[in-house]
Amino acid sequence: MIAGEDELNAWETRIQSRLQDEQILSVSELTAAIKMLLEQDPELSDVWVRGEISNYTHHSSGHMYFTLKDAGSRVKSVMFASKNRNLQFLPKEGMKVIVRGYLSVYERDGQYQLYVEDMQPDGMGSLFLAFQQLKERLEKEGLFDYTHKKQLPEFPKRIGVVTSPTGAAVRDIITTIRRRYPLADILLLPVLVQGAEAAPMIANAIHTLNESAEWQIDVMIVGRGGGSLEELWAFNEEVVARAIFASRIPVISAVGHETDFTIADFVADVRAATPTAAAELAVPHLTELIRHMDNLRERLAVAMENRIQGYRKQLERFERSAVFRRPLDRVQQLRQQVDHLENELELRLVKWVSVRNKRLNDLSGRLMQKSPVERVIRTEERYGYLLSKLQTAIKNRLNAENNRLDRMLDKLDAYSPLHILKRGYTLTYESERHELVRSVRQIQPGDRVTVKFSDGALDCQVWGIEEESN
Template sequence: MTVHSVSDVTRYIKGMFEHEPILSDLLIRGEVSNYKRYPSGHAYFTLKDAGSSMKCVMFNGYARNLRFAPENGMQVIAGGNISVYERDGAYQLYVSFLTPEGAGALALAFEQMRDRLAAEGLFDEGHKQPLPRFPRRIGIVTSSAGAVLRDIHNVSKRRWPGVQLILHPVLVQGAGAAEQIADAVAFFNEKYPVDVLIVGRGGGSAEDLWAFNEEVVVRAVYRSRIPVISAVGHETDTTLVDFVSDRRAATPSQAAEFAVPDAAEMERFLMGLRARLDAGRKRQIDHAVARLSTLVQRPWCTNPRMLIAPLMQRSDRATAELHRAAKEQSVAARHRLELVLKRLELLNPVRVLYRGFSIVEKDGRAVSRVKDVTAGDRVNITFADGKISAVVEQAKEQQNGA
């Protein structure tokens, strides 16, 4: 009996697996567990059901094309081939296709990315910008072929003929489309500023519209300093760009209606304003004419002196009042003066002399006491009707009032 090495046996078994047609291309349903993706991009996980489990590997070339993020506990259908990993001597499924069971991969990927970006605040209403009322230049990010550009052009020029439309042509589906759309949005923000952006394409399948769900496009629209109108697909189609844009349009034609005002409508509005202005001006003029007519019919208009008659009467009354006040003040002042004169008259020393009193002076000074003079002094005595000179013969003071 031949003795074989472990490697020989493992390689033999691996060859058996690889040459078995049923194991080279099969689909397996199971629950994902122990899912892990390494920095290399390769993903390793286990598929299991109630009775068994199977190790799986999905290399980066396939894993990077996944539209959704596999999670533990998720029911999936995996496609690929079964082979043996020689180092461990264990068979495993080399996955080239993976899709969630039930909901489609795109639908799941859409929900996962929507929830994640919403949690970051990319869809917050507070971040959205108002659209300009009268834009002069509109940037358009779409394909140069197809009806979208024609619809936007026709509606915009019909509504607002003076607006300038600038197209940045991009792929709207397939490989590289998302990057081109994101670069076009950045181009208008950094190198060719416009007043508003329309980002969109015509209708299609979920796969056709997927470029407008890519994270790079959503973040480019979120970072845009220029207001963005999304116009992707038809009214029933929804993409993540619709959530992050400042205004969502159901169709490209509606996007053009949102972007520019209607010149005909503006003309009608201005005509209405002009009619209201003319009517208001006519009412003011009629009111002024009626008021002027009323004023002209008043008496003082024919006799202007009536205008100043009340003022003249007020002047006469004021003059009479001033004269009366001045007279009263003069009488009061004269009365006060007479009272003062009477008081002064009562204090006049000459009147005292008429009552029998006299003034004795010695050397020009009045003598009020006996002790101020001595016998032999010469004094002057003033009476009411004249003066005399005398010599003091004797000076004697009274004692105790006697």
């Protein structure tokens, strides 16, 4: 027993010595050490990862929390608001992306996670995805509906042009308008057409043309020459689309070449394939107008000459007619016709009055036959007769019912048990159970019974029983 205690003390001494020689870490210290190792690893401080987004949450603070996963594993990830505000697209659940960031440990949970600093769609350009997402959203809001499209004026007096002052687009627009319709004035608002500042500048120019009461713009051309998707991106910005939609002035979109489409093209009232085509849509061709007016003038002259010739021939027919040669004959004929109509009207009036008088006499006779006074008298007589008959019937019915009631009362009295008791009969009841005694076999000597008479009852006790056989 003593040897066992010595051995135990030796083990305690050895453990305390080991604890003094080696350091014991807390959970927080261990987590901080792991975090330091991860952040010091150069390969994990700037890493590219491909995966699918799941458990996506866009917090009210602006931060994005999600999980990147593939067929074999997953890693928690976060992209702070300061990093995601410049994204050209909106991440969604199930979207495949490529992200760049660094690996670290979230010390509170002791879990490692990926801190994302950049993100782009996997297999699809971010600009193209942003274009598709904005197009879909604005289309759902109704910005592309044809019900909102405004008609272009046929003969604009002043045309507003929003584009770069140095590009080929502005030269094509001005040259085409001057050539086709030099009567129109051109107001150029120079703007940037690419870069970060281009979209706000274009939108501001559109608002300026709409708000100016001095310039009185009839139609507006907004656009630029061709380029890549990045170069045309200013016309895919939401601020430009909403400025075009809010414009009270009809807008012609002229962005890029014939194959280029932007959000501005879908929102604009008219989309032109090129800037030159936009200028052709904005104004008519003066030479064609003059040719058309000359054609109309010639057609008008021919029509007027034909109309005059027709009136002249009609006048000649009138001059040859009997009306112009003997005008009083027509008057005399009309007077004779008036006299004839007067006579006919008088005869018809006399006949109509006669028919109406006869009709009135017939109705008066029928009315006398169906005089309300006579009907009232006959109705009163019939009422008195029916009333007397009803009273007699009621009296007879009451007598019959009274007789029937008397007979039933007599019959009921004859069958009444009380009536039988008056003739000397009694009813015997068992005192305890209050049951009617129908046989001596129900009673034993010493039982108490109640004997009921017509005028009262007796409380009795049985002293003996004598049974008789029938």
